[in-house]
Amino acid sequence: xxxxxxxxxxxxxxxxxxxxxxxxxxxxxxDIRSLGGKTGLFTYDSGFLSTAxxxxxxxxxxxxxxxxLYRGYPIEQLAEQCNFLEVxxxxxxxxxxxxxxxxxxxxxxKNHTMVHDQITRxxxxxxxxxxxxAVMVGVVGALSSFYHHGxxxxxxxxxxxxxxxxxxxxxxxxxMAYKYSIGQPFVYPKNELSYTANFMRMxxxxxxxxYKPNPVLVRALDIIFTLHADHEQNASTSTVRLAGSSGANPxxxxxxxxxxxxxxxxxxxxxxxxxxxxxxGDVSRVPExxxxxxxxxxxxxxxxxxxxVYKNFDPRAKLMRKVCYDVLTEMGLENDRLFKLAMELEKIxxxxxxxxxxxxxxxxxxxxxxxQKALGIPTDMFTCIFALARTVGWMTQWEEMITDxxxxxxxxxxxxxxxxxxxxxPLDKRN
Numbered sequence: 001x002x003x004x005x006x007x008x009x010x011x012x013x014x015x016x017x018x019x020x021x022x023x024x025x026x027x028x029x030x031d032i033r034s035l036g037g038k039t040g041l042f043t044y045d046s047g048f049l050s051t052a053x054x055x056x057x058x059x060x061x062x063x064x065x066x067x068x069l070y071r072g073y074p075i076e077q078l079a080e081q082c083n084f085l086e087v088x089x090x091x092x093x094x095x096x097x098x099x100x101x102x103x104x105x106x107x108x109x110k111n112h113t114m115v116h117d118q119i120t121r122x123x124x125x126x127x128x129x130x131x132x133x134a135v136m137v138g139v140v141g142a143l144s145s146f147y148h149h150g151x152x153x154x155x156x157x158x159x160x161x162x163x164x165x166x167x168x169x170x171x172x173x174x175x176m177a178y179k180y181s182i183g184q185p186f187v188y189p190k191n192e193l194s195y196t197a198n199f200m201r202m203x204x205x206x207x208x209x210x211y212k213p214n215p216v217l218v219r220a221l222d223i224i225f226t227l228h229a230d231h232e233q234n235a236s237t238s239t240v241r242l243a244g245s246s247g248a249n250p251x252x253x254x255x256x257x258x259x260x261x262x263x264x265x266x267x268x269x270x271x272x273x274x275x276x277x278x279x280x281g282d283v284s285r286v287p288e289x290x291x292x293x294x295x296x297x298x299x300x301x302x303x304x305x306x307x308x309v310y311k312n313f314d315p316r317a318k319l320m321r322k323v324c325y326d327v328l329t330e331m332g333l334e335n336d337r338l339f340k341l342a343m344e345l346e347k348i349x350x351x352x353x354x355x356x357x358x359x360x361x362x363x364x365x366x367x368x369x370x371x372q373k374a375l376g377i378p379t380d381m382f383t384c385i386f387a388l389a390r391t392v393g394w395m396t397q398w399e400e401m402i403t404d405x406x407x408x409x410x411x412x413x414x415x416x417x418x419x420x421x422x423x424x425x426p427l428d429k430r431n
Contacts, residue, residue, distance in 0.1 A: 006030045010039060025060050025069075042413040053238060055404070058091060058396055059230045066312035070230060071095070079319050084225040085109060085195050088392040091230055092163060092399070106195070112168035113189035113198065115176075116146050123180045132177040132384045133262040139173050140166075141255030148249055153402060162250045163395045170388045171195065175202035178381055187211075196222040199388075204376060216330040217375055220323045221385075224368060227316040228386050230393025232309070236260040236267065240394045241401050242410040250398055257394045258387045267383040267390075273304035274369035274379055277338045277345075286344050294354055304366030305349055306359070316364035324367045327374050339370055 005017040016038045021029045029052045036042055045051045060069045068075040071090050078087055082096070089097045089105045097105055122142055126135050147165060151158045176186050179202075187202045197213040200221065205211030231237070236257045243256040261267035280289050293302040307314055328334050346362050349355040372382055401407055 001031070002028065004028075008035075008039070010041070013039065021055075023055075024072075025062065036413075042415075044415050048238075053233060053410075054241065054401065055406075056233070056397070056400060057094065058400060059232045059393070061232050061309050063307075063309040064312060066315050068231075068315050075227065075315055076319060079223050079226045082226070083194070083196075084222045084229070084389070087226050087229050088167060091392055091396040108164050109168045109195065110189075110191040112164050113172055113191060115169050115172050119143070119146070119173075120176065120186060123176060126180070128181060128183065130181075131262075132174075132181060132381050133258065133387070135177040135180070136173065136384055136387060137255050137259050137262070139177070140170075140258055141252055143169070144249040144251035144255075147251060153250065159250075159399050159402075163399070166251060166254055166395060167392055170391050171199035172202060174381075174384045174388050175199060177384060178203055178378070181378075194218065194222075196225065200375075214330070216326060220327045220371060221375060223319065223323050224371065224385065225389040227319060227364060227368075228389035230390070230396065234266070235263070236390065237394060237397050240398055244398045244401055245407065245410040247409075250395065253398055254391060254394060257390070261387050261390065262383055267386040269303065269363075270365035270369040270372070270386070271379050271382045273365050274338070274373060274382075276301075276303040277341055277369075280341060280345075282337075283341055283344045286341070286348065290345075290348055290352070302345075302360075304369075305355065305362055307363045312359065313361045314363040317362050317367060320364050320367035320371065321362075324371050327371050331374055333374055336370075336374070338373070342366065342370055 001019045002022045004020045006020055007015050007017050009015045018035070019031045021031050023029070032043060043051070058071065060072075061067065070078055070087060071094055073090070073096075078090070082090075085106050086097060086102060088109075089101065119139065119142065122139050123135065126138070143166070147162070151162070153159055153162065172189055179186050185207060187205045187207070189198055190201060191198070193201060193213065197218045200213050200218060201211045233241075239260040240253050240257040244250065244253040248256075264272045280286060289300065289302070292298045292300040324339070328336060328339055333339065346366070349360060349362060355361075369379070369382060372385060373379070377385060
């Protein structure tokens with residue numbers, strides 16, 4: 001708390017003071033937890049545009065500067081110097097691991113990559129053409145029926161075990177969802193491989209021949225995981241916190257986060273961006289669609305530009321742009337139709353006064369869809385990849401919440417605007 005206070009003057013009432021809380025970075029916050037008791041009033045903030053729902057030490061975003069920090073470290077440095085499991089360790093424990101801790105953490109994750117054999121049978125209950133995210137919601141939620149006996153999540157060991165299980169099993173489940181959708185047999189983990197290489201083998205390997213992961217492509221996907229590991233109090237993270245605040249099993253809370261992430265305005269944005277590029281089709285049609293994007297009366301939206309939080313260039317987009325070039329060069333796809341189309345859109349967005357004034361810069365979703373498509377990942381699997389990566393952030397945020405001394409079950413208020421109290425008219429007298 002700072003020594004400053006915010007004073008609220010309501011007509012006909014005495015002024016009331018509220019303390020101001022100060023964070024390490026970012027906006028100061030007025031502590032209004034006592035507002036209802038002091039005034040009988042609540043605040044109204046649809047979409048939580050001005051509301052801090054928690055205190056957190058995990059991730060910080062400065063949208064004006066285009067800055068993203070994990071535990072204080074810039075995302076650019078982490079993506080360039082660390083692998084995904086190092087970042088996962090950082091998010092959970094607050095510090096980067098030393099060599100011994102890194103090896104120990106990776107070994108722990110590898111020891112949990114297998115799923116119970118009964119889990120594999122869950123997939124048979126889904127249609128082959130089911131959206132993979134629907135499968136993910138069901139299968140991850142089902143894990144709570146396997147890991148629910150005698151776990152006291154107030155104890156660090158239980159939380160550590162839950163974290164290791166879900167982070168380790170997510171690549172296996174995502175790969176199984178893909179294999180099921182295309183009618184291929186499941187490929188089981190091979191723990192001598194790295195986390196990301198193991199995932200790629202489970203996705204693209206078959207029993208017919210040995211799959212050899214390409215180091216350039218493995219590194220590209222590992223960076224994608226890092227860039228999506230956490231992103232402050234977004235919709236899915238807030239959903240995880242709200243679901244977990246009731247004391248729900250952590251696997252059930254992860255399923256809730258996956259369900260929220262599925263939305264096209266959130267995790268499905270890169271899929272929507274790739275679909276938009278397919279709709280435009282050719283570089284020659286770019287001016288037509290740019291004009292449509294500027295027309296307020298046209299329903300067409302230019303996906304992959306601008307961001308709810310970043311009012312400057314998305315720092316993840318800069319990294320993803322480089323990854324995009326590296327992957328396409330490695331695979332000989334420099335002249336890929338969609339990539340050329342994306343580069344033309346990018347050029348216009350960075351030069352056109354309309355986009356510059358509104359700060360509608362390309363975001364991470366603009367490039368990540370192209371990269372994943374080049375890696376051979378189907379469009380409807382993009383959000384599953386996002387969920388896999390974001391699980392480390394969700395579990396970290398869940399643990400931070402349930403270990404917070406001020407933690408309470410979430411219970412938002414509302415401004416009721418429905419019918420006033422009234423009496424029921426007997427059925428024979430209703431018009």
